[in-house]
Amino acid sequence: MEASCDVSQFDEEVRMDSDEKLSAESCSRCENTCSNCMRPEMTPGGLCGNRPCGAGSNNGPGLRPNIRPGMRPGGRPNMRPGGPCVGRPCGGRPDIRPGGNCGGRPCGGRPNMRPDGGLPEGWRPSDGMRSNSVSSDMELHSEWNCGSRMIRDNEGRSMKVDCEGQTMSGCYMNDPMERLGDAFPPVMAYVPWQQWGDLYEPECGLKQGTIFKDLNYVFCGTRC
Amino acid sequence: MWTYIKMLEYPVDIKTTNAALAMAIMSQLGGPDGEKGAATRYLSQRYAMPDRRVVGVLTDIGTEELGHEEMVSTIITQLTKNLTMDEIEKSGFYQYYVDHTIGIYPQSAGGTPFSAATLQSTGDPIADLHEDLAAEQKARLTYDNILRLCKDEPDVYDAIKFLRAREMVHYQRFGESLRIMQDNLDSKNFYAFNSAFDKGSTCS
Amino acid sequence: MYSVERGAEMENMCREDLMNLIQSTNFTVIEISMYLDTHPECPCGLSAYEEYSRMLRRAVDIYERKFGPLTIYNVENDGSWDWVQSPWPWQKGCDC
Numbered sequence: 001m002e003a004s005c006d007v008s009q010f011d012e013e014v015r016m017d018s019d020e021k022l023s024a025e026s027c028s029r030c031e032n033t034c035s036n037c038m039r040p041e042m043t044p045g046g047l048c049g050n051r052p053c054g055a056g057s058n059n060g061p062g063l064r065p066n067i068r069p070g071m072r073p074g075g076r077p078n079m080r081p082g083g084p085c086v087g088r089p090c091g092g093r094p095d096i097r098p099g100g101n102c103g104g105r106p107c108g109g110r111p112n113m114r115p116d117g118g119l120p121e122g123w124r125p126s127d128g129m130r131s132n133s134v135s136s137d138m139e140l141h142s143e144w145n146c147g148s149r150m151i152r153d154n155e156g157r158s159m160k161v162d163c164e165g166q167t168m169s170g171c172y173m174n175d176p177m178e179r180l181g182d183a184f185p186p187v188m189a190y191v192p193w194q195q196w197g198d199l200y201e202p203e204c205g206l207k208q209g210t211i212f213k214d215l216n217y218v219f220c221g222t223r224c
Numbered sequence: 225m226w227t228y229i230k231m232l233e234y235p236v237d238i239k240t241t242n243a244a245l246a247m248a249i250m251s252q253l254g255g256p257d258g259e260k261g262a263a264t265r266y267l268s269q270r271y272a273m274p275d276r277r278v279v280g281v282l283t284d285i286g287t288e289e290l291g292h293e294e295m296v297s298t299i300i301t302q303l304t305k306n307l308t309m310d311e312i313e314k315s316g317f318y319q320y321y322v323d324h325t326i327g328i329y330p331q332s333a334g335g336t337p338f339s340a341a342t343l344q345s346t347g348d349p350i351a352d353l354h355e356d357l358a359a360e361q362k363a364r365l366t367y368d369n370i371l372r373l374c375k376d377e378p379d380v381y382d383a384i385k386f387l388r389a390r391e392m393v394h395y396q397r398f399g400e401s402l403r404i405m406q407d408n409l410d411s412k413n414f415y416a417f418n419s420a421f422d423k424g425s426t427c428s
Numbered sequence: 429m430y431s432v433e434r435g436a437e438m439e440n441m442c443r444e445d446l447m448n449l450i451q452s453t454n455f456t457v458i459e460i461s462m463y464l465d466t467h468p469e470c471p472c473g474l475s476a477y478e479e480y481s482r483m484l485r486r487a488v489d490i491y492e493r494k495f496g497p498l499t500i501y502n503v504e505n506d507g508s509w510d511w512v513q514s515p516w517p518w519q520k521g522c523d524c
Binding site: 202212 | 448449451452459460463466467472473480
Binding site: 087182183185187188189190191192193194206207208209210212215216217218219221222223 | 234354357367368371372385386387388389390392393395396398399400402403406411412414415
C-alpha cells in the first residue's frame with residue numbers, strides 16, 4: 001500500500017486482512033454466518049461470534065477449539081462448582097534450572113561466528129523465524145532459548161539446527177509456543193486465553209478472591 | 225455514569241487498632257501502585273481504546289478499583305478509629321496525625337501524596353495494556369509485602385488476601401485484552417501504526 | 429445455584445446472612461462479567477451470568493424491602509429519607 005492517509009482505503013485493507021484471517025481460522029469453527037465480520041470496524045477479531053470459551057482467534061491450524069469434556073456449545077455449562085475452598089498449593093522452592101545453559105556452548109559469545117553459522121551444504125535459512133514442528137515434550141523448559149532455527153534445502157526438506165548450524169540434539173527443546181506456528185511473533189507479550197473451567201461456590205469464591213479455580217494463586221512467602 | 229452500592233465488595237470488620245499497619249496499608253490507597261492510581265489509570269485509558277471489548281475490561285476493572293479504594297479506606301479507618309493519644313505518639317502514625325488526624329488522605333506509606341505522575345495514559349493501546357499488566361503485578365507484590373506484615377491480624381489479612389487475588393484476575397483480563405488488540409493489528413508488524421491514532425499506514 | 433427453595437430461604441435470612449449472600453453473589457456476577465468482556469461468546473459464561481444475576485436481583489429485592497436501600501433507586505421512605513438512616517459500609521467493627 002502506498003503512503004496514504006485515505007481512511008477508507010486503510011479501513012478496507014484492515015478489514016480484508018481480518019476477513020481472511022477469520023474465514024481461515026475462526027469462522028470455520030462455527031455455524032454462524034460471519035456477516036458481522038464485514039463491518040468496517042477495527043475490531044474484527046471476534047465479532048463473528050465464534051471464539052468459543054477462551055479460545056483465541058490466533059490459534060494455529062490443528063488446534064482444537066476450546067471445548068472441554070462435558071461442555072456443549074450453547075448447552076448447560078460444565079460448571080460443577082464446589083470442592084475444597086483452597087487455592088493452588090504452595091509447594092517448595094522450585095528447582096532452579098541453570099538458565100539457558102543446556103550443556104552446549106552459549107549463543108552469541110562465540111568469536112568469528114558467521115551470520116549463517118556455517119549451514120550444511122545446500123541448506124539455507126527457512127522463511128520466518130519459527131517452525132511448525134511439534135515437540136512431544138510438553139514440559140516448559142528454559143533451554144529452548146538457545147537460538148535454534150529451521151533451515152530448508154531446495155527440495156523443501158527442513159530441519160532444525162542450533163545457532164551455529166549444527167544439528168539439534170540432546171537437551172535443546174522446542175519452545176512449546178513454536179507448535180502454534182506463526183501465531184506468536186516475537187517482540188510481543190502473550191497471556192494464554194483463560195478457558196472456562198471449574199468454579200468455586202460464590203461464598204468460597206469471595207473468600208478466595210476469585211471464582212475461577214484456574215486463577216487462584218495464593219501467597220506462601222515467609223521470611224524470618 | 226456510576227451508581228453507588230451501599231456495601232463493600234468484601235466485608236471488612238476489624239476490631240483491634242494498629243497504627244503502624246494502617247500507615248503501611250495506606251500505600252494501597254494513594255501510593256505509587258495503589259487503588260486510586262489503578263482506577264484513574266484504567267478509567268482514563270478507555271477513551272483511546274479502539275476495541276469495545278477492551279473498553280469493557282477497562283471500565284469494569286476501573287470500577288472495581290473504585291470499590292477497592294473504599295475497602296482500603298475502610299481498613300485504615302477501622303485500624304485507626306479508636307487509637308489512644310499514647311498509641312499515636314508511640315507509633316509512626318503521629319506524622320500523619322498532625323496533618324490529617326484520623327481522616328483518610330491518599331498518600332504512600334512514606335507520606336508522598338497521591339500523584340498521577342505514578343501512572344500513564346499514552347493513547348497507544350499496546351503500550352497502555354502493557355502498563356496495565358505491569359500495574360497489576362506491582363499492586364500484587366505490594367499486597368504480598370503487606371501480607372507479611374499482618375500475619376497476626378486475621379481480620380486485616382483476610383481483606384488484603386482478597387485484594388491481592390483480584391490483581392491476578394485483572395492481570396489475566398488485561399492479558400486477554402492485549403491478545404484482542406493483537407488481532408486488530410498486522411502480526412507481521414505489530415508496531416507499524418498506532419491503531420488509536422493513525423489513519424493510514426505507509427507499510428505495504 | 430439459584431432455585432425456588434433458595435428464594436424462600438432468602439426470605440427468612442437475617443440481615444447479616446443476606447448481606448453475605450449478596451456480597452458473594454455480587455462478586456460472582458462481577459467475575460463472570462469481566463470474563464465475558466474478553467469471552468463475549470462463551471456459552472458457559474453467558475449461562476452462569478444468567479443464573480447468578482437472577483439470584484442477585486432476587487436477593488437485593490428482598491434485602492432492600494426488609495432492611496433498607498442499597499442504591500438510591502429503591503428507597504422506600506416512611507416519612508423521612510431512608511437512604512441515610514442505615515450505617516455506611518465502613519461503620520462496622522470499630523463502632524465507627
